[in-house]
Amino acid sequence: MRTDHDVAVIGAGPIGCAAAIAFAQRGETVLLLEANPRASERFAGEWIHPSGVRILEKLGLSDLAALTENGPRRGFVAHPGDGSEPIVLSYPDGMTGVSFEHHKLVDELRRRAVSMPEIDYVAPAKLSKLEPAPAYVDGDTGAEIAIKAKRIVAADGRRSGTRRLLGLPDGSVGISFMAGIVLDDVELPVEGYGHVLSGLAGPILSYRIGANQVRLCLDVPASATELRHDTNALYAAVAPALPAPMATALAVSLKTRKPAWMETRFQTRTAYGRGNVALVGDAVGCTHPLTAVGISLGLKDVEALVESADTADYARRQKARARVPEMLSNALYQVFSDPRYDARAIRQSMFDTWRTSAAERRRTMALLAATDVRGSTFATSFFRIGFRAARKTVGTEMREGHWSRTRQTLARFASWSTWPIAGLLPGYRKIPAHLKAAGH
Ligand SMILES: Cc1cc2nc3c(=O)[nH]c(=O)nc-3n(C[C@H](O)[C@H](O)[C@H](O)COP(=O)(O)OP(=O)(O)OC[C@H]3O[C@@H](n4cnc5c(N)ncnc54)[C@H](O)[C@@H]3O)c2cc1C
Missing domain, CATH: 3.30.70 (Alpha-Beta Plaits)
Known part of the structure; x- marks a missing residue:
């Protein structure tokens, strides 16, 4: 094994493996460290949107799609749960995703990484320190070994130790x-x-x-x-x-x-590393799995990182791109999990809007697939659905003579209106109060 490398990648989960392969394909030598090779056997990401599949293809891993059995994944079906017909939301332009067990994806990516002559894979091996000089502990011998690499890429997941060693706050909730x-x-x-x-x-x-x-x-x-x-x-x-x-x-x-x-x-995606240490994947941030976007966002990190001059350049590119997928995940989870009447009204309005508008179905799926990350698209969709819900709820209350309730209803819908407003404010990330932690 080489003693010096161009890049050291910490963590051989899906995103660490993809990063190692991406750097190796550019002719750089890579040290890939994995603390616990069996970590991939846990329940974790299995659905990959077309934006993630496109990056896997770019990495020469297009045949990974073959792991998906029974044909490609074409989108989502929403079940309103009121006895009405399910609503089919297809990815736009015939795009397709994949889904298979998490460990199958990681096993296959690791197999590809290990087969590349540019990559030295060491497991079990845990990053132990960054200062005064980076090192890892070999899990078999217990020896601490110096990492000699020009660049460090931390793909050590949502409890990232590298993040802690860099002094970046763990603001996850x-x-x-x-x-x-x-x-x-x-x-x-x-x-x-x-x-x-x-x-x-x-x-x-x-x-x-x-x-x-x-x-x-x-x-x-x-x-x-x-x-x-x-x-x-x-x-x-x-x-x-x-x-x-x-x-x-x-x-x-x-x-x-x-x-x-x-x-x-949840951890907001705003810290991308420091100096020669870049964070990728869940080490940057994570969202609720309802929108199944974690792996696709992590693959986008890898794509941006290999094209960036340095960590600061990479952070600049990615901060803006992750803002809308993150807000979409938080907003949709709130709409689906909040039992209060205003959330239920917005959920119903969302189903009604999807059922009647092909354009809205297309917009939603482009946002979900993270192929459209524009704040204006998020704002337009959310405003239409929210306005329709408010108008219907207030109309019903007024018709039924519940005037006293209308003021409270309007106040509740006004609190939802901050989502589309946030979409329109460049750089602003709305984080619901209960998901805010120290450091956000
Ligand atoms: C229940 C659940 C369901 C999900 N469903 C989806 C989904 O359907 N689609 C989707 O896109 N996303 C989903 N996600 C999110 C997805 O699992 C993550 O975004 C993805 O696994 C992140 O990959 P990663 O490589 O960044 O981190 P991880 O998968 O966490 O991998 C990190 C790796 O680093 C290793 N490591 C940690 N510390 C060290 C160290 N100090 N030294 C060396 N190695 C270290 C770990 O052992 C691990 O192998 C889901 C998440 C959960 C919790």
């Missing part, structure tokens, strides 16, 4: 908990699409991860500890929202396998 459950031998209501349903406890996401396997992601509030410990209670809270065959498959799955619980967290 817990949002909720998500159970990952595998359903065997069940059909999705529309194959080739991810499905979003409103459960009694929180939003539900479901998509195919294999020829015979479907993933069910159940989001529950952090306060709902009973649901995390009692599978009967979990089933009772979720099954009524599911199509009958999926509810039956859930009952079978809960009898044989334990759900894999993961905390969902």
Whole structure:
């Protein structure tokens, strides 16, 4: 193994592997360190939007799409949950995504990285310090070994130790908990699409991860500890929202396998590193998985980093690009999880607008796929949907003579109006108060 490298990449998760491959393809030598090679066996990102798939293709990994079984993923289907027909939202311009188990993606990326002569892969190996000189601890021998590299790329995930060593604040905040459950031998209501349903406890996401396997992601509030410990209670809270065959498959799955619980967290994407150390992927920031954008944003980090002159240049490029996907994730999660009447009215208005407007479906999917990251698009969509919800709610109250309630209703909708306003203010990131941590 070489002792000097052009680049040291910390963490061989999906984004660290992609970064190592991207630098190696430019002819640079790379030291790729992984603290825990089995970390990829946990429940984590499985759906990749077309913007992420495009970058994988650019890295020469187009055949990764072959890991997706039963054809490409064409978009999402929203289930209003009121007995009305589901709404199909396809990616624009025939674009497609992929979905498969997280470890399959990481295993395959690692296999590609290890096969490249420019990359030296060391595992288990944990970055231990940056100052006075960077070093890692070899997990097999316990020896501390100096890292001699011109540039360090930290892809060590949402609890990034590199971030801490750089003195950047860990401003991450817990949002909720998500159970990952595998359903065997069940059909999705529309194959080739991810499905979003409103459960009694929180939003539900479901998509195919294999020829015979479907993933069910159940989001529950952090306060709902009973649901995390009692599978009967979990089933009772979720099954009524599911199509009958999926509810039956859930009952079978809960009898044989334990759900894999993961905390969902938020950290705003504003710190991209310092000096010769650049952060990529979740080490920069993370959002709720409802919009499934983490891997795609991380791949965009890699794309921008290899094209940037230095860390400051990279940070300048990426800060603006991640603002709208981050706000979209926070806004959509609020709309899907807040039980109050104004949020429910906005959710209903969103379904009505999607059902009747092909242009709005297209706009939403371009935002979701992060192919359109313009604040004006986010603002236009949110304003239309919110205005329609407010007009309908206030109209009903006035017709029914509930004048006294109207003032409060208008105040509640006014608080939602800060989302489209934020979209229009360049550089401004709206962060809901409960997701603000020290350092935001
Ligand atoms: C429940 C859940 C569902 C999700 N679903 C989706 C989805 O469908 N689509 C999507 O795009 N995103 C999703 N995400 C987000 C996605 O998982 C992350 O964005 C993605 O895994 C980030 O990749 P990463 O390589 O930056 O970090 P990680 O995947 O966390 O990898 C970091 C790696 O660094 C290693 N490491 C840590 N510290 C050190 C150290 N000091 N030295 C060496 N190595 C170290 C770790 O062992 C790990 O292997 C989901 C997240 C969760 C929690």
